[in-house]
Amino acid sequence: MIRRYGLFALVLILGVGAGLRDQFDTWVDATKLPSVLIETSVEVRDRNGSLLRSFTVEDGRTRLALSLAQTDPDFIAMLIAYEDKRFYSHAGVDPIALLRATRQALWQGQVRSGGSTLTMQAARLLENSGTGHWQGKLRQMRLALAMERRLTKTQILEVYLAHAPYGGPVEGLRAASFAWFGKEPLRLSQAEAALLVALPQAPEARRPDRHPLAARDARARVLARVGAMAHMYQADVPRMMRPYPRLAPHLADHLRAVDPSALRHDVTIDARLQAQISALAKRAVNGQPRGVSAAILVADHRTGEVLARAGSPNYSAQGGALGFVDMTRATRSPGSTLKPLIYALAFDQGLVHPDTLINDAPVSFGRYAPQNFDGQFRGELTVREALKFSLNIPPVLLTQELGPARLMAGLRAAGTAPKLPGGKPGLAIALGGVGMTLEELVQLYAGLAQGGEAPLLSTALGREGLSTRRFVSDVAAWQVGHILSGITPPAGTAARDGEVAYKTGTSYGHRDAWAIGYDGAHVIGVWLGRPDGTPVPGAFGGELAAPILFEAFGRVASKRTPLPNPPSDALIVTTAALPPPLQRFRSRTAAFTPAPDAPIVDFPPEGAILRSTGDGIPLRLRAGVMPMTVLVNGVPVLTQLRQRNAMLDISGLGFSRISVVDAKGRAAQVEIRLD
Template identity: 40%
Template sequence: MRPRKPFLVGAATGVLLLLGLDLFFPPDMSRYEEASQAVTDAGGQLLRAFTTTDGMWRLRTDVQDVDPRYLDLLIAYEDKRFWRHPGVDPLALARALGQWVSSGHVVSGASTLTMQAARLLEPRQRGIGAKFVEMLRALQLERRYSKREILGIYLTLAPFIGNVEGVQAATLSLFGKSPSQLTVGESALLVALPQSPAARHPVNHPEAARAGRGEVLKRLVERDRLDSQTANEAGEEGLPTARMPFPFLAPHLAQGLIERDKSSKRLVSILDAKLQASAESLIKREAEWYNDQASIAAIAVRIKDRAVRMYVGGHDFFGPQGQVDLAKATRSPGSTLKPFIYGMAFDELMAMPQTRIQDLPKRFGDWAPKNFDRDYHGRVTVQAALQQSLNLPALAVLERLGPERFAAQLRTAGATLQLPGGRTSIGLPLALGGVGMTLRDLVMLYAALGDEGKAKPLRYLADAADERSFPVMSPDAAWTILGILGDGPRPDGIADTGSLSRRISYKTGTSYGFRDAWAVGVSNGYVVGVWVGRADGTPRPGFYGRQAAAPIMFKLFDQLPQESGAPSGLLKEASLRYETPLALARFEDDDDLKPHILYPPDSSLIELARQKSGGLGALTLRAEGGALPLRWLVNGMPIASDERLSEASWQPDGEGFVHVVVIDAKDRIDTASVRLK
């Protein structure tokens, strides 16, 4: 009994020593941890990957990522007792030693997949000493990790071709697909390549690659893991003839997500890879029409969960300034904020869709803004003012709302407003694009129109949704705005496209100097925003939102699925025509407005109908605004008119120039000089 005591003490000391060595000298996992960062779509399809610091494509690959058939072939060929041994296979080791002793040289190896994983983690010169270290490391790995995790190490680090490591990177580079669906021939080639990656490179050395694959298939038939027919068919499969590029979708968003989270090796976005590829292709085709280095950015969001399903930060990532993410670049939004001005005015009972409002010349201090078409339309409804994107009515409403208050509401909703030129206060130019915003924020605001007026943060990753919401306007106001925008005319050339089947409520915008062209629309559970312009912000005369951005937006809507349901606001489309209370019939009091001559327009040429006698017909004089009664003078002579009306008629005595004057009851004047013909 006594002799056993020293043995037990020695054994216990040996175990403690091994445990201590394992504790103080753990396996070096740095190569595995330094895998390539990758961004996938919501279904796991790769969008973009990034090389490691040592220039390798090394995509983290787990057991569930690969075709089970490949795993079966790998284990059957490399390590048939993988699931049973403790990291070192005693039977394989004994066989290899016996063959070495009897033949004097190595006939077969005894490396298990766990030992290979250890060698891949810590590469070193091969030899007896290195093999002994691999065995110890394999035992350590088995103690620390599960069998599936050890397989994941091998699947991530196994060398294949050039700077490609790991099964996922290899299948993308060789076959242009993920490793989840592989043929028997592809699986056998992947089993053969790590043994001699350079010598069996299928593009550079196809015969050697074919021979290596054949050797794997032959041994698997001998071990009854494949039947002869399947092996023969696999051996007839073609080999890759060129290295394929890695997926490169949504590069701007992928770059931004990686910069925000440098530790995660795989980020799962909420994008749809199929939709993303289709949208990028469409946008590249549209950009071919431009020869002035203009770029295009676009975002599509599913409203119900704010999932960003498509994101294009620019159409040419490797072009001039192509790596600038234009979807988050700060730009002037033009007129795209007008719907929110009117929506808030509806909530404040300042106006309704059929409220009549003046589109007439007006000065705001030293500022005398004009409409985009340089014309004025007199008294129009709020609905028409929004559909036609008239500037003067929007400014009048914002002036009553208060620009600071309006801006505060947008900021509360999550939008960032950047003031130009170091200004510290918001002014009326806000209505016409006098602040800086991003396409991201604009799309976020428009998504609120499709969700009862509630703004929520956009989701870029497939994690838990941010349930915070911020009211931009009431559900009634949001639905009314959508109805107004949905009744507006479509851009030229759009009526015959597939988007005719869906009702798109959209707004366009053009910034000062034609620097930015915008279009943002809401339809069937989605919002799509498009920006067109130059990355450096230089002007593009003649390019505006309705003509440059809106057609692209409509085409992108054609690629989206039709979500069920519609905005659940309380108002119906008929609400756009409901009876307006008398108090809201007009936005301004006529007595508060100076008169404005609507006809004849100033500096115009008027062709009058000829009478039977050959003389000119009567000239109609029409004004709007001002306090009644109005007085009319032509060339200094008073004209008879009805004091209850805002128009009169004058009979000219021949062709030539005439000067028309109208004076209201408060002695306010407007004039027009025209030529009669």
């Protein structure tokens, strides 16, 4: 076999030089090259070109696209010095190397060096052929000669660097650089580069995680060839294969599903920030009940660029939290997070001003009777306080005046797509009775941060020019932001009062805990809950989500960008200085609606049928200002009444009308029948 190999090489070299040039050229030119276009992994890269995630190709292999410009020139020089020092001067086959290999084989009785050029190795990798027989070697030589005539030296090197095996499912220099050293091949040290030069010759026998001594010896031979410094020999070899980057996996899945033919997706995500936000999402669920998940989205509201998005704490089913579900895109109840928009719309409609007084008292709209979260009522207070305390009655009153359809239109104008559980919107949407995603809520708050009109959020790098319609005025947006910035940050956070405008929310049944806020540059949204919608008892947005929100702000920037100054036409006065119609909120039907403290007849009720006993009829009153006057069928029967309980002397059978008038002239009446 060795003699045949040597004779073949000599015949090839001598034959070409002995006048067979024309036949030889015809033979080479007739060579059919395999395709040099190879399948490479789909990649998602961040705003700076860093790899966020890659997908495997056939047979579960990873093969990352690589050009020579992305490779350290020192690595190329080392590769050529060790593998093929006459690479740039030969035509695909190196006669000198072949003669040397033949001489060594003949004299020593075994193959000491193969004589293969880098072009021949690239040819072998293209055809995935072996080198054990002289027919295979002849085929590689023919392919190498043909490749040199049809490809540039740069293209040949790129074929080799794309196909070279580096152990296990790793193919190509760039994939190997990530697998063994966790970095791009432009950043390799001399010792790291030497190992990657040596590995392709025996990728399994020299795998550093399985055969570290063989890997060190092979690396040492490469280092010796290039005259490396002594300390390079002492560097340890990697003892395990590193996982490939897997940042923003939900986004990567989404991009691949939307455009399955694209090999590369360049996104606005910042890899450094994404890693920090992903770690924060994991920490957010520590100590939480089983199945609780978290999602965080960070964007620059000035440009609309999404800088980080964690769809779950773990991209797995670990802990029962359905980590494969992207909760930045999941439709949930927004709880109280829509209240700022309600107030902003009410400001624009002239219904109220931040310092308008509004009554937080029991109210009902047919069968719908909203309650505050704690079941208590605060009475008359300013709109500013109502929003800061996240009371429920005032925003429902304002929604009644605005109309639920106007609120839905405002949400759509802000760039969101709210989902209604039924057909027609009702007052319940004011308190979260509508479906929204975290991404949509962040879009809404980005619009408020930008004065009522904002760029549409996007992860596509370079996507500019698309923005929402104006949905509130700059004055209304500033007024809401100013109120929200007055909410005290959670205890233990580094933020100071007034640095961040934020709102928390908790959906019905403690299914969702929210916190969304912004400063002068960034907007961040946080959600915690169970993806399957089951309750998380005791979960409140202010307690669970708000601290995570402020931690996220701390990771985005060490210093807050200030919130904007008020617009020049903003009305900043006290309640007393407001125009009279704005001093106290009254609905359009207020003239026909009893005042909250007007007198009420608790007993007898309207339409009651009572049996006459001859002892009179008991009367029980509520509210109203003393003293009161009671009339029966228009005739005063009690005057200067200063008690809320009394007995009425009604002797006539049949229908009677009981009227009560308080000291302010406000009246209440009921009609009864006495049998």
